[in-house]
Amino acid sequence: MEAKWLEDFLSLAETRSFSRAAHDRHLTQSALSRRIAALETWLGAKLIDRTVSPVRLTSTGVMFRGQAAEILRGIYAARTLAHAHELVADGVQVVRLSVVHTLLFTFLPQRLRKLRDELGHIKAKVQAVNIPDGVQALVEGDTDLFLAYHHPQLPILLDANRFPFLTLGTDKLIPVSATDANGSAVYRLSGESQEPIPFMAYAPGTFLGNVVEMLILNSVETCGLRRTFEAHMSEAVKAMVVAGNGLGWLPASCIARELQEKSVAIAGADSWATDLEIRIYRSAENQSTAAEELWSWMKKHASGGASPTSRPER
Template identity: 30%
Template sequence: MRLEWLEDILAVAETGSFSEAAERRHLTQSAFSRRISSIEAHIGLELFDRSRKPVQLHATTREQRDQIARLVADLRQLVTDLRQGDRKDSNRIVVASQHALTTALTPTLLSGIQSSNADIFVKLRSANLDDCFALLLSRQADIAIVYRLPDEEHPISTEYIETAIVGRDRLIPVYSSAKVSYLNERFARGELPYIAYPGDVFFGRVLERLVLPTVRRLTRPTPKVETALTLAALEMAAVGVAAAWIPGSLAAARINDGSLFDLSETLPSVALDVTAVRLRGTAGPVEAEIWSHLVAMAAIGEN
C-alpha cells in the first residue's frame, strides 16, 4: 500500500467529497477518481459508499480509519527522516519519466544534463503519466518528464507546479513496411485493424478524443490488441499485427531503416509537447541546475 494511496483515502474520509478531496490532493477530479478506482482494484473491494452524500466510508474502511491515519503519520515521518540533511546538498536527483519517453527522448535530455555536470547521479523512474505526477506530488521524484497536448494544462493546478516545454513530438500511425499492401487491402474493404491503448492511460485518451473520430469518417477502426505499453505496440506494428499510433521519436529508427511505414499521409497524427514538470517552491542546487539546463536546451531547440 502506497503512502499517497493512504493519503487519498483520508482525504475523502475527511472531506466527504471526491471533488474536495481531489482539490486537496492537487489533482483534477477525473484523475483523482481514477486513482481511487486503482486503489480499490488493488485491494479488491470498494472503500466508499458512493450512494450517500456526503460520501461515506464502508464499515470495514471506517474501522481502519485511525490505523490509516497513524500509518500516514509514521510513513511521512520516516520519509522526512530518511531524506533529511543531505539530499538537497548531494549530487543526486530523481527523475520520473513517462514510459514512452524513457527509451526515446529522455536519454537525450539526461545526456545533455550530464555533459554539463558529469558528477550528477540521476535515478530514473519510468511510469505511466498519472504515476509520474504521483511520484512528483509525494516528493519521490524531483522532476517529471511527460507528454502533454499543446495548449492543454497538466491535470494539476499551475498553482502547485512549474512546467517547461523541452521538446516536441508527434503521435503517428505506423505499420510494417513489408506488409503494408495487406493493410491497404483491409482499408479498401472499409476496415482498419489497429492496436488500442486502455482508456485510462494518456495515449488511450488521445486516441479516443483526437484520432478515432477522424478515422471513423474514413473507415471502420477495428481493435486487434490492447496494450498500455507503446514499445509493445511498436513491435506488434512492426511484425504486421495491426497499425499502431506511436510517438515519432520512438518509431524514427524503424522508419529510417525501412522496417516501419509512416501512414500519416492517410491517417491522422497528433502533435505532442514534451514537458519537464516540478513542484513550485524552494529547490536544491542540483535540481535548480538541472532545471536551468533543461530550459536552456529547450530554448536552443526552438531557435
Template identity: 35%
Template sequence: MDVRWLQDFLAVAETGNFTRAAERRNSSQAAFSRRIQSLEQWLGVALIDRSVFPTRLTAEGEQFRQHAGEILRQLLDARMEVAGKAATGREPVRIGLPYVLATAGLPRWWTGWAEDPRLTGSIVLGNIHDLVTDLSAGNLDLLICYHSDQQPILPDPKRFERTVVETDTLRPYASRTLGASLPGTAGRPLPLLMYSAGVYFARLVDLILDTAGEPVAGTRVLESDMADVLRDMALAGHGLAWLPDRTVAAGADPAGLVPAGGAAWTLPLTVVAFRDRTNRRRAVARLWARLVAQGA
C-alpha cells in the same frame, strides 16, 4: 510522527478514495485507515470527511495538505542529499518518466545532462496519473512526460512550473509489408494495435479518431499500455499503431515502419517537464536550467 502517515494522507487527498489510495500505497485498507487515524489523533483534528462520497478533505485537511507535501519533500530531500552525497559524492535527482520516454528520450537527454559531473538520477517509471500523484506528494523532483493541449496535464500552476523540452508527433504507422493505410475499407478492415483504456495515449488516439472526419474500418487485434510493444507488433506486420515519431526512431528497424495516414490522423505533441516551485535543491535547479535550454 511516522513519515508514512504523510504519504498516506497525500495519497487519499489525491485519489479521493481510501481503497485506491491503499492499493497505491501497497497497503491493506485496514492498516491504511489506522495510519490516517493516527495522523488525525497526532494533529488533534479530523482531516477526512467520512460522511460524504467520494471522500473529501475537511477544511483542516485542505489546510494541512500543503504543509504535508512540503514537510515530506523536505524530509526526502534531506535524506537523499545526506545519504546520496555521502555514498557517491553526487547529488541525486528523482525524475518521473512514462516508459515511452524512458526508452525513447532518456538515453539521448542523458548525454547532455551528464556534462554536470555532480548529477546522478533516480528514475521512477509509471503512468501519467501515478506520476502526477508522486510529484504532488513530493516523491519526485521532476516529472517529464508527453503533453497535448487538447488533453492537458494540469498540476496546479501556482505550485508547479512547466517548461517544454522538445516536440514530437503522434501518427499511425504500419510495416511496409502490411501496406495498411487509413481509413481502411469495409471489405478489408485494418488490424488495429491500440492502447489500453485509461492510458494517456489512448485518450489522444480517441481524440484523433473523433476529429478525423471519417470513420476507421478496422478491428482491434491487440491492446497494450506500452508504445514500445505496439511498435514492435506493428514492425512484425501484425497491425497499425499510433506511435510517437521518436518511439519509431528508437526502435530496432525505424525504416521498417511507414506512416499509414495523412495529417488528419496525426496529433502534435510536446514533451514537458514539471517541478515544484518551492524545490530549491541545487541539483534540481541545475538540471531544470538544462531542460529550459534544451527546449529553447
C-alpha cells in the same frame, strides 16, 4: 531465469539473425542459441521459429517481447536505485526524475549524456512511470522532476503556480504499419479497405490511448478499425506493429529507425496524426539544490516554452 537471457532474446528479436545477435552480444552463435533455448525451457514455450530464414518470433515470442523489455526495465530500475543510494553515501547530488516510458527510451538518453558532460556532479535517479503516477509522485514530493507528453486537448491538470513547466521539444503521434514487398503500408487508413483493419491499441485510460481515441472521434473519415490487441506501453504496440499484426499509433521518435529502414510506413494522411509537446514539471516548493541546478540547466536547453510562473535562473 537470468537477465542476460532476456537481453539475448531482445537482441535476437531485433536482428532476426543468430549470427548478428551473437556478434552484438559478444557471444558465440552456439552460446547464444543455448541461452535462448534455456529461456524457452524456463518459460515452457517456444519463442523463436528456427525453421525459416531469417528467423522470426512465434506468436508467443511476439507477445513476450514487450514483457521482456518491461522485466528488464524493472531490473535496471532496481539497480539504478541501489546505485543512487551509493552516490548519496559518497556525497554526490542526486535528482529524482520520473519519466513516461516512451521518453525514457527516445528523449532522455541524449539529455542525460549532455547532463553528464556539463553537470557531472549531479546524478539522475530515473523512474519509469505512467502519467497519473508521475503526477502523483510530483504532488506528493516523491520526485523532483516529471518528464511527460502534453497535448492541448488532453492537458495534465497541474496548477502552474505550484508546478511550473518547461517545454523541451516536440514529438508526433502517427499511424504506422509494417510494409509489404514494395515498401508500402500493409494496413492503411484510406477508407477503401473492405475488411476491418486490425488495431494495435493502447489500453483504455492511458494518455496515448486517449490521444488516439480523440483522433478517431474527431475524424470526418471512417477508419474501419477492429481492436485486436491492447497494451499500456508504446514498446508493446510497436512490437506488434513491426511484426505485421496490424496498424497502431506511435510517437515518431519511437519508430524513427524502422521508418528510415522502411520496415514500417506511415499508414494514413496527416489528419490522422497530431503533435505532442515534451514538458518537464517541477514543484515550486522543492528546495533541493541539485533539482534547482538541473532545472536551470534544462531551462537553457528548452525549446522556448515555459509556464508563466517558471522560476528564473538563480
